[in-house]
Amino acid sequence: MPPARSWRAYPQVYRLEAARCKKCGKVSFPPRLVCNKCGEREFDRFNMKRTGKVVTHTIIRTPSDEFSGEAPFAVGVVEMDGGGRLTTQIADVSFDELKIGLPVQMEFRRLYTEGDAGVIHYGHKAVPIRQ
Amino acid sequence: MAVGIIGYGAHLPRRRIKVEEIAKVWGADAPSYKKGLELREKSVPALDEDTITLSVEATRNALARAGIDAKDIGAVYVGSESHPYAVKPSGVTVAEAIGATPDCHCADFEFACKAGSEGMFVAYGLVKAGLIKYGLGIGADTSQGAPGDALEYSAAAGAAAFIMGADDDRMIATIDDSYSFMTDTPDFWRREHQFYPSHGGRFTGEPAYFRTVTGAIKGMLEKSSMKPGDFKYVIFHQPNGKFPKRAGKQLGFNFEQIDVGRLVPTLGNTYSGASPLGLTAVLDVAEPGDRVLMCSYGSGAGSDAFVLTVKDRVREVRDLAPKTRWMLDENVTYLEYGEYAKLRRKIRLAAH
Amino acid sequence: MRDVAVIGVGMQKWGELWAKSARDIFVESALLAMDDAGVDKIDSMYVGCMAPGVFDAQEHLGSLMADYLGQRNIPSTRVESACASGGLAFRMAYMDVASGMHDIVLAGGVEKMTDISGSDATHALATAADMKWEGVSGVTFPGLYAMMAVAHMEKYGTTREQLAHVAVKNHDNGSMNSRAQFPMKITVDGVINSVKVADPLNILDCSPITDGAAAAILVPADMVKKFKKPGVKVTGSGHATDTIALHDREDLTTLAAVNAAAEQAYKMAGKGPSDMDFVEVHDCFTIAEIIVSESLGLFERGKGGPAAESGETSLTGRMPINPSGGLKSKGHPVGATGIAQVVEITEQLRGEGGPRQVKNARVALAQNMGGSGGSSVVHILEVM
Structure with a gap:
């Protein structure tokens, strides 16, 4: 991925910045210009909470090349506490504990690296909350 | 104006490897390594963890305890010998992730295992000088030891972050005094483009670690007119379990003073994170009024020493983030050497 | 709008066609369709193709395919909606004829996927x-x-075995399809014990x-008599998107785009799910066929799995799904899939289904889908 493409999304990938619709309250992650629930164009920007729950999940065993060294790895849709949904890897999880409703927190991780000489892309992955 | 720590946090990877598992591969005698190094296991970062990611998580824990707006942090310093890039700062990614940019000074420090205390020292100094409101000093590493080398048994990963400030109502521990001791002593190094470091074997001991650490602590005690008995806790740089015990004994500290901040037997040597992580473990249990002495060590060689006094606020904030001993002892998974070799990128992969 | 009919279809055996290029396989199938209809000149064409730039380092397929089909100078448009590109190309052709803009219009689809590695293909598909x-x-x-x-x-108690039954049934059907990439029969155990993917x-x-x-080949319904074969009328067309x-x-x-596209097509045709004699649906994965069968209204929500298990969707069941073998057995060259569904339905409604002929089939539905359901195209075709 060219550096500019990840750089322009740093507020979202680094700080989980989302937008809450001023009319209906729906959280858009990433922020949108038009609410996909009610059509409103006014939003409040905020950083999502870093805790949430797994909505659904899978284990990727045959990834594309960028992720080949990491397979098998868990991926899930996570609903953040306070609203907002995203698709994320679930790291540091044993596969038999994966389940719908699993409480997770978002941790800062490497998402992937462009070979040995390219840019390292950072962002968030979910990990199970154990404490 | 009292300046000190208003927020502290640690972060450790969850994976561990035992000394036996490494020794098995190289035909080494595990019991003698465990005894000689006083070290049983070490932390191992995942493929997606590095100095930057550990620093961000440690800082988030520090922010949770500080209760400040990250925008008020005027400096972010990351000390490490394993910065993910040779050229491109770690500090800006940490600053961006916590929301301290753009009104912020960032720099990366490197001084073998002393880089973390350097960041703390500079952040502390800038707050004391009145140049910034808050300063963030981080010690973090995902260090590599060459396969089969003695360092492979200890080179570990972890991060500790400290937010320095002058707010009385947020003060967790004041930094009352500091002293540094530096000489050119080539005991450990890594040249440009080399994957693993080299070291001087037994030369790393007496003329390097012990001379520097005892020099720094003696200087610190003399400068602050204090004696070992004045401290509840002392934290040394801890490349293995034995060195801090021996240095402490030489200087007149007892084992109880040393042991709370001595994490190395089950953590390994987290390099720039080592003594800073020891300090987080001490703050997790220290009581108001306790005096704490911390002394880092970085090969090459030098030590930074700090005298701290713990304040009442420590009781209010220590439960606001995971405690260091909890991260060290609970929630861990053990690796076999093959997985470890994969995670530490010791396996030669096909080119893409 | 004019009524529209299909008067010719063409398709060759699918698979790993090492010796053939994208233009070879597209032109061969297009010529079969033109010969089937008895035409050698078309007025306009649409080429469904998802990602030729990624799979084959070639864009501008509209011109390329018209040129190699010997139709230089006609309007030719590449249509892309991920794996629904073919279905959407068919809809564009339908609209072209229905509007009165053109009379003889070719709707084609093609994908040349096997030149790149499996992981690169996985990446290419992920762009949907x-x-x-x-x-x-x-x-x-x-x-x-x-x-x-x-x-x-989790919600309906759908089982691992029910998923497997979809694949087993589609391979049973595909075993009777000489054009299928994988015409072998498989078993439920075989599916459950095959290599894990996700x-x-x-x-x-x-x-x-x-x-x-x-x-x-699509033409105005009132022109059908001029051509060789009986026409099959397009009585419903729907297209919808989702997130x-x-x-x-x-x-x-559930798949909202499938449901919405189907509602449009049912309404236009004046028909409902129970009027269908069989359906060709987008079984890119076994779970997709189950959810699609529910979203089309063929089964209640949550009943798609049990229906697959009980044989209701087999060739001789109450609602045969994918007599062709589906994407699962026949293959899934993504841009061509939506057109191949029309090929199967046209042949079945003409009574040319051979060993997998659905008895007395007069009305059938084709459902094609892009991405994870971000787009879907549904057509209803009937015997004239």
Whole structure:
């Protein structure tokens, strides 16, 4: 991925910045210009909470090349506490504990690296909350 | 104006490897390594963890305890010998992730295992000088030891972050005094483009670690007119379990003073994170009024020493983030050497 | 709008066609369709193709295919809607004829997928997802459908065995299709014990990577008598979209775009789900056929799995699904798939289904889908 493409999304990938619709309250992650629930164009920007729950999940065993060294790895849709949904890897999880409703927190991780000489892309992955 | 720590946090990877598992591969005698190094296991970062990611998580824990707006942090310093890039700062990614940019000074420090205390020292100094409101000093590493080398048994990963400030109502521990001791002593190094470091074997001991650490602590005690008995806790740089015990004994500290901040037997040597992580473990249990002495060590060689006094606020904030001993002892998974070799990128992969 | 009919279809055997280029396979199928209709000149054409730039380092397929088909100078348009590109190309052709703009219009689809490695193909297909906000997690297409499967299993109790029954049934049908890429029969145990891809989906739950093309000729219904074969009338056409990212959907166990496209087509045809004699649906993964069968209204929500298990969807069941073998057995050259569904339906409604002929078939539905359900195209075809 060219550096500019990840750089322009740093507020979202680094700080989980989302937008809450001023009319209906729906959280858009990433922020949108038009609410996909009610059509409103006014939003409040905020950083999502870093805790949430797994909505659904899978284990990727045959990834594309960028992720080949990491397979098998868990991926899930996570609903953040306070609203907002995203698709994320679930790291540091044993596969038999994966389940719908699993409480997770978002941790800062490497998402992937462009070979040995390219840019390292950072962002968030979910990990199970154990404490 | 009292300046000190208003927020502290640690972060450790969850994976561990035992000394036996490494020794098995190289035909080494595990019991003698465990005894000689006083070290049983070490932390191992995942493929997606590095100095930057550990620093961000440690800082988030520090922010949770500080209760400040990250925008008020005027400096972010990351000390490490394993910065993910040779050229491109770690500090800006940490600053961006916590929301301290753009009104912020960032720099990366490197001084073998002393880089973390350097960041703390500079952040502390800038707050004391009145140049910034808050300063963030981080010690973090995902260090590599060459396969089969003695360092492979200890080179570990972890991060500790400290937010320095002058707010009385947020003060967790004041930094009352500091002293540094530096000489050119080539005991450990890594040249440009080399994957693993080299070291001087037994030369790393007496003329390097012990001379520097005892020099720094003696200087610190003399400068602050204090004696070992004045401290509840002392934290040394801890490349293995034995060195801090021996240095402490030489200087007149007892084992109880040393042991709370001595994490190395089950953590390994987290390099720039080592003594800073020891300090987080001490703050997790220290009581108001306790005096704490911390002394880092970085090969090459030098030590930074700090005298701290713990304040009442420590009781209010220590439960606001995971405690260091909890991260060290609970929630861990053990690796076999093959997985470890994969995670530490010791396996030669096909080119893409 | 004018009534529209299909008067010719063409398709060759699909598979790993090492010796043939994308233009070879497209032109061969297009010529079969033109010969089937008895035409050698067309007025306009549409080429469904998802990602020729990624798979084959070639864009501008509209001109390329018209040129090599010997139709230089006619309007020719490439249509892209991920794996629904073929279905959408058919709809564009339908609209072209229905509007009165053109009389003889070719709808074709093609994808040449096997020149690049399997992992590169996985990446190419993943571009149909939200690359920025889904792709960044490393999730693959099997992964997205697997997450729908997990949600469907949790909500409705759909079982691993029920998923396998979809694949077994489609291979049974495909074993009678000489054009299928994988015409072998498989077993439920075989599916469950095949290599894991994205839990709970195994390799035999997944449609393959395929080279292939298909084509159809559409004309105004009142012109049908001029051509060789009986026409099959297009009585319903629907097309709808949904969120590009799976995580933006409130309900992960249904496909809103499929439902909306089907409603449009049913309304236009004046028909309902129970009027269908059989359907060809987008079984890119076994779970997709189950959810699609529910979203089309063929079965109640949550009953798609039990229907597959009980044989209701087999060739001789109450509602045969995918007599062709579906994407699973026939293959899934993504841009061609939607057209191949029309090929199967046209042949069945003409009574040319051979050993897999659905008895007395007079009305059938084709459902084609892009991405994780971000787009869907539905057509209803009837005997004239």
